[in-house]
Amino acid sequence: MQIALAPMEGLVDEILRDLLTRVGDVDWCVTEFIRVCDRLLPEAHFRKLAPELAHGWRTRAGTPMRLQLLGSDPPCLAENAAFACELGAPVIDLNFGCPAKTVNKSRGGAVLLKEPELLHAIVREVRRVVPASVPVTAKMRLGYDSPDGALDCARALADGGAAQIVVHARTKVDGYKPPAHWEWVARVQEAVAVPVIANGEIWSVEDWRRCRAVSGVEDVMLGRGLVSRPDLARQIASARAGREAEPMPWAELQSLLADFWRQARRKLAPRYAPGRLKQWLGMLTRNYPQAAELFAEVRRESDCARLDALLGVDADGPPLGEGESSRKKTEASEA
CATH class of the missing domain: 1.20.225 (Bacteriocin As-48; Chain A)
Known part of the structure; x- marks a missing residue:
């Protein structure tokens, strides 16, 4: 089982990545998204949002960090992904889940779930230019206003070359309102041959147990649940091992x-x-x-x-x- 710390723009910056990974049992984390529009970004921009690159793309606790890119232009995303790999990025993650209106209006994040063909083109182009040793992964929601196209989107990502897919089990319109539809994570995992990670509405060990039972997947990504309960990963890891961890005092x-x-x-x-x-x-x-x-x-x-x-x-x-x-x-x- 893997436990990941979610990339949350404007919240989980290098300070919180440092603190939450030092609490323990976070297997990997992801940068806030780096928005790519129409040009190759300078190195300083990557260092600003991913300062851990100066330390081997790891937090002070030694937790590996992935780089997340957001955009809709396949060649431009690919160019920036290739440059990030030159800077040492160990994994390139692509954001197809951000629900923010300003992001969606500029054709980024969850709005792209309306265009499975574009999802495929983006992942395919990024996969084509980055070194074979660097995995390309993706994060998606269930759709923009309906989960009806979720399986098509997941297949587009996997067929394009995504080695792993994180599924935030809500649509863009759902935002962060409960519940998370973990049963759709199970459907996505059945539809693709790559590993799927469940994300959304995991606030406690009890939530994790229910998510695992409903989704059928072992790996989870924790966002607001871990930020509001910094030892949640530690508690889940203990529960997975058959132990009960004392809550952080x-x-x-x-x-x-x-x-x-x-x-x-x-x-x-x-x-x-x-x-x-x-x-x-x-x-x-x-x-x-x-x-x-x-x-x-x-x-x-x-x-x-x-x-x-x-x-x-x-x-x-x-x-x-x-x-x-x-x-x-x-x-x-x-x-």
């Missing part, structure tokens, strides 16, 4: 929040760092009442120094150790 999560804030302070402008903190903290309120209390304290605060004080953070202090999980740090401090 608030003290451990506090260490993650502190490290998140330190990194945000260093990497983002002061006007943007507080918003990123509140974004993640707001999602953590789903599972942690303490997060709701802290969110109430910080929600109207925009001064970084005052946020330092509220979080008990020395902005100049070092981040958690290289390759070391916050859990280990917490255990050491309690020993």
